[in-house]
Amino acid sequence: MGNAFVKQEKWDEAITCYNRAIELVKDDAIYYANRGLCYLKKDSLHQAETDCTEALKLDPTYVKALQRRATARERLGSLRAASNDLNEVLKLEPNNIAAKKQLEAIKARMGTKGSKSKSSPTSESKLFKDILKPKVQPKIIELPDEPLKKQELSALDKWKSGLGEDITVMRPVKKPPHLRSKRALKSIPIQEIPLGKSSPEKPLTGMKIIEIEDSLCQGDTNNNDSNKIKNRLEETNRGIKVKGEGDTKLTSPESLKLITDSVVTEKEICVHNLVPPVNSVQFMSEWKNLKGQGAARSKYLSIIEPGKIPLIFDNALESDVLSEILRILYEDKEKFSEKSITAYLKGLCKVKRFSALAMFLSTSDKQLLNNLLEHCKTVEKCREEEIHELKNKFEL
Known part of the structure; x- marks a missing residue:
């Protein structure tokens, strides 16, 4: 099928067929050489040269692959490599007229027959020798150490760094995109702090302060008294109000309401800050x-x-x-x-x-x-x- 498409000059279809042929049979030089011809016709010269090289690896005496690679190299400007391929063709087929004509044309482009072109290996080697020639190292002279001068900061730099002030300067953190968090942004409530204070004023709570009798606060070694203090403190933490010796236990509604409101508020804030995801x-x-x-x-x-x-x-x-x-x-x-x-x-x-x-x-x-x-x-x-x-x- 590929050969039929070549006759019809349908190069893309032929390349598709030869791709499939190479997948099935990887050690046949003909398929590589034929695909190289198609690339040559499409002016895909580097691909044509690569395919012809693959064909020659499988069959070094394949004349058509040598000629097609020589043509591709000639059009790419690699005249010396192209002439080497044509010389190999003439060794295998001394009477190959097409190869002789192409070789003469290449020599004409390179200059007189037998003369070396400007881009010959010898001239290139001289160029590389000049480049690789060791350079004379300059002499290093050590100068006496000079005292370092303290650089005085300007007023603007002092202000930016907060020097001499009882403040903490918050600097932005710059991260590359791949290190940044992928979580959605959330709104954070901002609290205003009065000038001269370091923390916001806490709102008054509904908790009641329970006074403990002096006799209970003294360091008495009686275990019964210490147990009473412990029990009363535990009751206070549970929001229970203690009255005198009668121990009438009443649940504090203010404490329960405060705890319930705080839980509800946290849930409302959590739900309120939700943002639709993007990914x-x-x-x-x-x-x-x-x-x-x-x-x-x-x-x-x-x-x-x-x-x-x-x-x-x-x-x-x-x-x-x-x-x-x-x-x-x-x-x-x-x-x-x-x-x-x-x-x-x-x-x-x-x-x-x-x-x-x-x-x-x-x-x-x-x-x-x-x-x-x-x-x-x-x-x-x-x-x-x-x-x-x-x-x-x-x-x-």
Whole structure:
């Protein structure tokens, strides 16, 4: 087939055929020489020379390969190498007229017959000798040491370094892109500190201070008294108010409210600072940070646009993450009603290698999917064709 394409002067098709032939038979010089001819016709001279050289490695007496390499080298300007190839041709075939004419033309380009060209090996060797000739090292004269002059800093430099001031200068950290964090940026609340203070004023808490009687604070060796002190301190830490000897234990509502509010505030801040991910690295980093927080993970998933799911995960979606996403979609259907469960399922189907992930879905995952598809059909009024397509994608 390659030879037929050569006759039709279809060089690219012939090269394709010879590539396949070389893959199947690697020790045949003809295929390399024929492909070299095609490259020569396309003016791909370096590739033509390489193929002819490969052919000659397999068969050093291959005349056509020698002539084609000589032509490629001549057009590349390597006249001396081309003439060497033609001399080899004439040794093998003394009556080769084409080789004689080509050799005479090359000698004419190089100058008179037998004379050496300007780029002859001898002239090149002289040039290299001049370059490699050892240079005379200059004499090194040691000068007496001079006292170093202290360089005085300008007022601007002193201000930049904070010299003479009781402050700490914060300098920017410059890192190359490959060393920077891949996590999404988060907003951090900034607190104003009054001038002259090193920390912000703490807000008053609802904790009550309990005074302990003097008799209990003295270093009495009585074990009963020390146990009383220990018990009262433990009760104070639990938010329990102690009154006199009657030991009427009442839970402090202010303490309980303060503890509850602090926990709620931390969760609200965590959810409030969530940012939609751009890639799978950011998603997995945030997803691991929210481990054990079902509501926060549900919120994080709800701020992601369903249409961007294939771009975010690309080919990095894992089966356990897919199962967790399906469980969250099922448990918090109302949270995803605005963007619709259907849109999320379609986005997951478009992730690369999803067919392989669908094969590893567990029985419980498939049960969740059936319930989600029923929700899409009855509540979101999804068409029957779309439901059928999603079932095929998830291999239900």
